[in-house]
Amino acid sequence: MNFLHLLSSEATHSITVHCLNTPMWGLNKAGGQKTSVSFQGWNGQIFKANTLLEPKVLMDECMFEDGSWHKTQFFFHTQDTNQLPVVQVNALPHLKPGQQHFIESGSVCFL
DSSP: OHHHHHHOSOEEEEEEEEEESOOOSSBOTTTTOBOOOEEEETTSOEEOTTSTTOOEEEEEOTTOOSSSEEEEEEEEEESOGGGOSEEEEEOOOOOOTTOEEEEEEEEEEEO
């Protein structure tokens, strides 16, 4: 990883959260509260909503609680290559009966 970090000027990473009746980002039905996961990068920095390190949300369908599987796609792009890849997903919602989710880590590219 150190070799990739040293020889690269930017990095990207995509993460998809597949969800069943489980909001991951944005507003949920119950009182309109903001629900958002956060992500820890390689160097320990946290990517989360309303910060300079907020990930780009390409798609947010997890807000739909209709009994079908949906997904929320996150995209990370940085010129500080030590921030990627994402190594941990934090603040996942507590699951209630009828809720599920799983995380799919996509490609990490060093440019």
